[in-house]
Amino acid sequence: MIRIFSSENRLEVQQIKDLLESKQIDCFIKNEFAIGAVGELSPFDAWPEVWILDSEWEPKARAFIDAFLKENEEKRQQGDWVCPHCHEVNDAHFEICWSCGCEMVFQA
Numbered sequence: 001m002i003r004i005f006s007s008e009n010r011l012e013v014q015q016i017k018d019l020l021e022s023k024q025i026d027c028f029i030k031n032e033f034a035i036g037a038v039g040e041l042s043p044f045d046a047w048p049e050v051w052i053l054d055s056e057w058e059p060k061a062r063a064f065i066d067a068f069l070k071e072n073e074e075k076r077q078q079g080d081w082v083c084p085h086c087h088e089v090n091d092a093h094f095e096i097c098w099s100c101g102c103e104m105v106f107q108a
């Protein structure tokens with residue numbers, strides 16, 4: 001097992017997990033519920049993490065994640081947004097996903 005991704009943005013962590021699962025890469029989230037119950041841990045330690053089960057998949061998983069984050073960043077700069085539910089890209093002036101009808105979620 002290997003940790004492939006970590007972010008304080010829980011939504012992004014969930015998206016990465018969904019992305020990897022859609023690529024048939026077995027993965028799971030650690031620290032999913034740690035935020036808000038941090039205690040003596042530093043905030044960084046409590047960030048949710050995405051782990052993949054088979055470390056042989058790491059290069060592939062990283063490539064998918066890099067592409068995903070890059071695309072997300074570009075969309076964000078254009079004001080477009082990526083649906084957290086179905087990952088469809090929506091124009092900035094839509095507040096509801098054209099594909100699945102779920103509401104826009106602002107991303108940090």
Ligand SMILES: [Zn+2]
Pocket residue numbers: 083084085086087088097098099100101102
């Ligand atoms: Zn959608």
